[in-house]
Amino acid sequence: MKKSLGPKLLGLPAPAWVVGTYGPDEKPNAMTVAWASIFCSAPPCVGLSIGQRHYTHENILARRAFTVNVGSDRYVKEIDYFGLVSGRDADKFSVTGLTPVRSEKVDAPYVAEFPLVLECVVYEEHDAGWTTYFVGEIRDVKADEDVLGENGLPELGKVRPLIYGSGVRQYHCLGDHLAPAYSIGRELETEDN
Numbered sequence: 194m195k196k197s198l199g200p201k202l203l204g205l206p207a208p209a210w211v212v213g214t215y216g217p218d219e220k221p222n223a224m225t226v227a228w229a230s231i232f233c234s235a236p237p238c239v240g241l242s243i244g245q246r247h248y249t250h251e252n253i254l255a256r257r258a259f260t261v262n263v264g265s266d267r268y269v270k271e272i273d274y275f276g277l278v279s280g281r282d283a284d285k286f287s288v289t290g291l292t293p294v295r296s297e298k299v300d301a302p303y304v305a306e307f308p309l310v311l312e313c314v315v316y317e318e319h320d321a322g323w324t325t326y327f328v329g330e331i332r333d334v335k336a337d338e339d340v341l342g343e344n345g346l347p348e349l350g351k352v353r354p355l356i357y358g359s360g361v362r363q364y365h366c367l368g369d370h371l372a373p374a375y376s377i378g379r380e381l382e383t384e385d386n
């Protein structure tokens with residue numbers, strides 16, 4: 194029997210992505226987000242829920258641009274740190290030793306060491322409670338060559354992104370490749386039920 198847990202934010206799993214922005218004096222900043230996902234395909238957009246008191250919120254409003262950085266599981270400590278401390282109080286790139294690089298297409302920095310980066314400009318924004326949901330149009334995706342598969346696209350098993358469990362507040366890493374998507378479900382149509 195299922196137990197009712199009430200209206201909690203428990204859509205599992207969530208990503209643990211890192212949003213790159215510039216502050217007023219060109220200071221690069223990075224902030225962790227879990228309330229985030231791909232938003233629409235045409236134009237290609239990603240959506241991020243950002244608390245209005247965060248330095249990142251102020252930076253996105255000022256520059257109308259950000260990057261989404263997908264880090265590998267070996268950067269779990271750095272990704273957590275980016276979500277613990279505000280860029281108003283620390284230079285998070287200096288503390289972590291990670292490298293900010295100016296994006297080619299948008300006015301925001303990305304994390305050089307992370308294998309996958311989405312460069313975005315603000316497409317639209319929606320205030321909800323104490324957060325703003327920023328929809329960013331993806332202007333370019335950059336990926337390290339060693340995470341690309343045979344079809345030239347990034348593979349989960351090579352990127353090794355973090356998986357975040359809201360509620361219990363735990364990071365997990367990727368397990369085994371289970372099955373191909375958009376095809377394994379078809380087997381149900383041919384199995385005898």
Ligand SMILES: Cc1cc2nc3c(=O)[nH]c(=O)nc-3n(C[C@H](O)[C@H](O)[C@H](O)COP(=O)(O)O)c2cc1C
Pocket residue numbers: 209222223224225226227228229242243244246247248249250273275276277278279280281324357
């Ligand atoms: C795993 C994790 C996920 C987080 N997800 C979000 C999120 O989706 N939205 C948000 O506003 N803050 C989120 N936070 C909190 C911010 O990352 C944190 O307050 C950060 O210090 C803000 O940085 P800034 O002030 O430099 O922008 C998350 C923190 C962690 C550790």
